[in-house]
Amino acid sequence: MTPYKLEPSGESTAASNASHSPARAALVRARSRRSVLQQLGLAGVSLLAAPALAPALAGELVTLPLASDPRERPVTRDFPQKGSMILQRTRPPLLETPMEVFDRSVFTPNDQFYVRWHWAAIPNSVDVNSFRLSVRGHVNVPLKLSIDDLLKMPRVELAAVNQCSGNSRGFFLPRVAGAQWAHGAMGNARWTGVRLKDVLDRAGVKAGAVQVRFDGLDEPVVPEAPDFKKSIDIDHARDGEVMIAFAMNGEQLPLLNGFPLRLIVPGWYSTYWVKMLSDIEVLDKPDDNFWMAVAYTIPDTLHANITPGQTGVKMVPINRMVPRSFFTNIAEDSSFPADTQFSVRGIALGGDRGVAKVELSSDDGKSWQPAMLGKDYGKYSFRQWETNLTLTKGNHALMVRCTNLAGEDQPLAPNWNNSGFMRNVIETLRVVAV
Amino acid sequence: MSRKILAVGCSTAVLLASMPALAQQLPAIKSTSVELPSGDSLFSGGARSDSINNNCLACHSADMVLNQPALPRATWEAEVHKMIKVYGAPIDDADVPAIVDYLVSTKGAK
Numbered sequence: 001m002t003p004y005k006l007e008p009s010g011e012s013t014a015a016s017n018a019s020h021s022p023a024r025a026a027l028v029r030a031r032s033r034r035s036v037l038q039q040l041g042l043a044g045v046s047l048l049a050a051p052a053l054a055p056a057l058a059g060e061l062v063t064l065p066l067a068s069d070p071r072e073r074p075v076t077r078d079f080p081q082k083g084s085m086i087l088q089r090t091r092p093p094l095l096e097t098p099m100e101v102f103d104r105s106v107f108t109p110n111d112q113f114y115v116r117w118h119w120a121a122i123p124n125s126v127d128v129n130s131f132r133l134s135v136r137g138h139v140n141v142p143l144k145l146s147i148d149d150l151l152k153m154p155r156v157e158l159a160a161v162n163q164c165s166g167n168s169r170g171f172f173l174p175r176v177a178g179a180q181w182a183h184g185a186m187g188n189a190r191w192t193g194v195r196l197k198d199v200l201d202r203a204g205v206k207a208g209a210v211q212v213r214f215d216g217l218d219e220p221v222v223p224e225a226p227d228f229k230k231s232i233d234i235d236h237a238r239d240g241e242v243m244i245a246f247a248m249n250g251e252q253l254p255l256l257n258g259f260p261l262r263l264i265v266p267g268w269y270s271t272y273w274v275k276m277l278s279d280i281e282v283l284d285k286p287d288d289n290f291w292m293a294v295a296y297t298i299p300d301t302l303h304a305n306i307t308p309g310q311t312g313v314k315m316v317p318i319n320r321m322v323p324r325s326f327f328t329n330i331a332e333d334s335s336f337p338a339d340t341q342f343s344v345r346g347i348a349l350g351g352d353r354g355v356a357k358v359e360l361s362s363d364d365g366k367s368w369q370p371a372m373l374g375k376d377y378g379k380y381s382f383r384q385w386e387t388n389l390t391l392t393k394g395n396h397a398l399m400v401r402c403t404n405l406a407g408e409d410q411p412l413a414p415n416w417n418n419s420g421f422m423r424n425v426i427e428t429l430r431v432v433a434v
Numbered sequence: 435m436s437r438k439i440l441a442v443g444c445s446t447a448v449l450l451a452s453m454p455a456l457a458q459q460l461p462a463i464k465s466t467s468v469e470l471p472s473g474d475s476l477f478s479g480g481a482r483s484d485s486i487n488n489n490c491l492a493c494h495s496a497d498m499v500l501n502q503p504a505l506p507r508a509t510w511e512a513e514v515h516k517m518i519k520v521y522g523a524p525i526d527d528a529d530v531p532a533i534v535d536y537l538v539s540t541k542g543a544k
Contacts, residue, residue, distance in 0.1 A: 068503045080468035090473030090495040120493060125467035147463050175503040175543075177513055192460060221493045224522035252463045259466055290520070 062086055062098065064182040065332050066170035081254035083111040088179050092117035092218075093256060097184035102347050103328035106374060106384050107159070108187035110249050115256045116164055116185065116270070118228045121219040123276065126260055133199075133244070133261060137213075137282035140204030147246065147260055153194045156243055159381035160266040161188045161349045162273055165296055165318050169420030174308050176420040183326055183427075188347075188382040191264045193245035197238045199280070205234065211283045212237040214263050216276035230272050230296075231287035232265065241266050244277060266380040267352030269318050269422075271296045292317055296421075304422045305415035321351040322424045323410055325358050325385070325402035330429060338393035338433040344371075345386035350404030351424075354379035360387055361399040365412060365426070368401065379405070391433035398429045473497070477536070485532035489525045490517070504543035510534050 060075040064086070076087040079095060088094035095115035101108060128147045135143040164185035169178050179185070200212070213231040220227060236242060243264045246252065253259040258275030265272040271291075287293075297315040298304035303322075306313055325348035336342050348358045354376070359368040374384030389398070403409040414425035473495030477483040490499070505513075511534050517523040518530075525533070 066503075070501060070503075073501065078471045080470065087497065088501060089498040090471050090475075092494065093470065094498075122470065124470055125465075127465045128463050129465070151463070175505065177502055177505060177509060179498075180501050180503065220522070222522040222524065226520075246463055247460055250459065251461060252466075255466050255468050260463060294520075
């Protein structure tokens, strides 16, 4: 039983495969950035890579259980340092982790960890000897740290879930524009690196600092467009948990997951986990850049929920994650022998707290039975769960619910907002016992 | 602040303090070069797709659009104007109607 059906196909998602696009002219604008990037030790930008790799042709298609068509996506192996991934967008890459990957291990392998970039000017080469991480702004001593400098600092390791703000957007009804993810815009890894606090202390944060802003090496194709930068409050930045990772599951990061350095903000949505982190700027006033003030904002309501069409809602930057749980060994429309015990399992996350319990219901939420929890890798990690079920003949709705250590659980009704953020409804699978 | 670190260190075995042992286990960080798929496929439709092909593919590949659900015309108009005003897409005003028409004919909803 695989959660999603794999089907052979000879078709590509995109309409044709012309090798030369008239849009190329516009790409030339990006060239002026090349010299800057080379100074940083970067050989070029992916857009300028001359040879076009084979697109995801003649491969498998996966059918995602989204709220509406199109539900089929190519399964691609065309991305560097990546295995089999669901192709949501080729450029800039949006690659989704197939659900069955979460069934195999509590940690998501690097080569199947999901990928999400905002801008297409992604350096495709990073020289670790010349790379420098800047620390500047409202500090006593601005720093330019090499990878070696960071490797010599006290080291920490943390298991943490990285989840896109828009994970599961493809289930939103009414539908909203954006990456049409199923549940695979998330992953769990052991992150190794240094505390952000230690780096900030080395620079010496001046009195009056209020936020810390993070920027990576990626840049917009159009120079006028807003560069992707994110900020967190100074106390959060110095909490001793936010870290700068140079390793993921014991290896250096895949380039598409942010090599050589990535900010880790445990318990918070991935938008803050800046990839290819190259610049840390301590601010003495709140960051009002587009990516904080406009993009990635949510209604300041329970579950970030509003009625479609509702206006005049106070918006705040998206922040901490909330509890979620998933089935990983069964899929919608699975069938089972009636009156026969079978094993159901999956994963859960508590959000910014640990998982307290995971429960299942096979009667539309009227009664719930607890699942057994797997090994605890810390409050920010996925937690595996497993239980046995026996179903009577007929149709059943299987539901799974996680409650975290703060007593927060998942709602019975799905939330809705214009951006498709923060889905955490109790997930339901329709199955049949025969 | 130090109290908080201590508390974390005690309550979970996962956030480790300084870990010299791990330094030997971690492989060296090596320079990396990759090539990314170009994603330069065009929208189909002949002349009808000229405007969208000429204006939209510099920043993103066509599959982003083709994977969207059916959306109302007003939503597509808003998307195109967001690309221009917010994300700086250099699109001529004269091309906007043809782009929106293409999106509505391909991905329109009532």
